[in-house]
Amino acid sequence: MGWLDPVFEGLSLLGSLGLIWIAIAAVLALTGRSSRFDLLVVMAATALGNLSAYGVRLAVDRPRPPTVYPQPDPLVRVPLDPSFPSGHATMAFACALLLAWGRPFRPVLALYSLAGAIAFSRVYVGVHYPLDVLGGALLGLALATALRWLVRGPRRSARGLRAG
Structure with missing residues (x-):
């Protein structure tokens, strides 16, 4: 067992079900840095x-x-479903994009670093190939962009998530 094993096991668990992203959005909403709608x-x-x-x-x-x-x-535990794309990476990058939109560099860097670490953890723990997490990341970014456009409309989507 390597010394990084518990770190990446924890990151893999952290990315399960997307609860970490919901928690971050809830904290931002409760502190007034985001809206309850953004949490939804x-x-x-x-x-x-x-x-x-x-x-x-x-x-x-x-x-x-x-x-x-x-x-x-x-x-x-190895999931029984197929491998491509990684659901952890899909959720992580979709939520990172939505939470990072319109924010300063440091929070954006932190959000994408967390998304990347969660995605990489799935390769490290042995349940995904690198292309699975890359495909999941791209799917998540596309999904978040489409969701943002649907929710905010094309003109308002060019501004930050909190705008308007």
Whole structure:
């Protein structure tokens, strides 16, 4: 067991169900740095991210690394569904984009760093290939952009999430 194993196991768990992103959005709403509506948008992004990733997984049907390659036991329970794209990465990058939109550089860097760490954790713990998390990240960014456009409209979407 490597010294980083617990770190990446924790990050993998942290990204499950998107609860960390909902918690961040809730704190921002409670402190007045975001609205309750933005919290609802992040909650919708976690649900839509999970559903869209699952739909693509069923269509692509790529087996997970432990079922293809002999390797040490993965650090977390291996999900039974297919591998591509990573639902953790989809939710993480969708929520990071929504929460980062219109914010200063430091919070944006922190949000995307957390999303990247959660995505990488899925490769580290042995349940995804690197392209699974890249595909999930791109799906999440596309989903968040579309969701933002639908919620705010094309003109208001050019401004920050909190704008208007």
